[in-house]
Amino acid sequence: MRSPAKTIHPLFPCVIVAIIALAAAACKKEEPVQPSPVWQNTFTPWLENNNQRDTVFDDENITFSTNNTPSDRYIWSWGDGSKSDTTQTHYAIHRFKRIGMNIVKLRVERGNTYGEKTDSIWVKHRNIPHCGFRIDSDDSLYVQNTSHFVANINTEDCQSNCSFGYQWDFGDGSMGTGYHTTHSYRNTGSFLVKVRITRCGGPDTMVQKRIVVSGSSAITAYKCLCTSPRGGNPFLDTIQVQNLPYNPIKVEGGVLRRSGIANRYFGEYNCNLNGCETYTLDVFNTLDSIQYKVVKSWVEYTCLGRKL
Structure with missing residues (x-):
């Protein structure tokens, strides 16, 4: 009498493949993990403003240079939000985008060593036209009410590459800032309101206006x-x-x-x-x-x- 044929379980091939994969992984030699390079600050590079001026204008191309020695990388940070990477070039030319004080920072990298150096430079806007201002306020000012003050430009062709700053003196010991500001007076009387307008590269402007604060408007x-x-x-x-x-x-x-x-x-x-x-x-x-x-x-x- 003939014996019945044996049936192979459907998952048997999958089990064999898994066993082979585990055996191969056990025999594989693990690759060593390469450690990250440790940066060491070992020197201070030389940094020179070739224009030999601490104050420059925003329409000038300013050249900075450093030691002309073999280096992997020169990284320049200009203090105005921009950077330059001049690999294998020991000088850089830059036109500053921000008026005022800028801190120039140079980082020189050689292998896993580096050095840093900073310099400061003041940037002005050339040929700033004069800007006249006036103070505009509410027609009627009352005690304990919110009064509005605006420093408006009073001359034509007033242009600037940078924003203005406003410092208010309301004449009662209170101060304020901003192109448009508000103030509430606690007492009635006559007050001399002043605002000092500042801008980069140009002279300050002082404007004043005398106002009268009355009682309640009710x-x-x-x-x-x-x-x-x-x-x-x-x-x-x-x-x-x-x-x-x-x-x-x-x-x-x-x-x-x-x-x-x-x-x-x-x-x-x-x-x-x-x-x-x-x-x-x-x-x-x-x-x-x-x-x-x-x-x-x-x-x-x-x-x-x-x-x-």
Whole structure:
């Protein structure tokens, strides 16, 4: 009787291949890992500005050189964001892109040794035209409000290869920076605002402007009872004032002028042949109430009221 044929497992070939691969890997000789070269700073190269000037212009080609000795590599960093790699060439020519102080750095590499040297050079912009400025601000400035100030160019053909710098003095001990800046005054009064404009390669410019800061811009209304000890008929009066408690303005027209007494202001309105409506205004510190005197048709009334 014939024996049945044996069946080979389908994964048997894969197992054989894996065994052969493992055996080959075990017999393979591992390659040694080459260590990274260790850089050593062993010398200081010579560095010379061939123009022999510490100050140059941005339209010049400036030549720098170093020792003319066998070297693998010369790497130049110009201080203006650019670099040069002059392998086997001991000099380099560069036109600087940044106005102002630039630090030139040279790195010389020989094998696994290197040396570094730095030099400084001041770069100016040639033929900078004069630029005039003016200070622009809000038409009306009020205490505790945010006031805007802008240093605008006031001359034609003002050009520069570099940006301007702005240093503000608001006249109350506060400072600011920027072409457009803001400031909030804590007190009323007259202030001399100054801004110094600086730019690379050119002289500084100082501009100033005197401003007046008034009180609050809010309008406050008061309803008052007006009486006269001289027999005039009492009446109710509603008055609206602005800029309390500093330099109040009677909204109906005209300005109430300070009379010399604290928180007292004076103004005349609606003048005709019968005289003027004369207001003498006293502002109370709380601003909740108001007292003033008004003369109408030669009769003086005292008005006292509270905020609506």
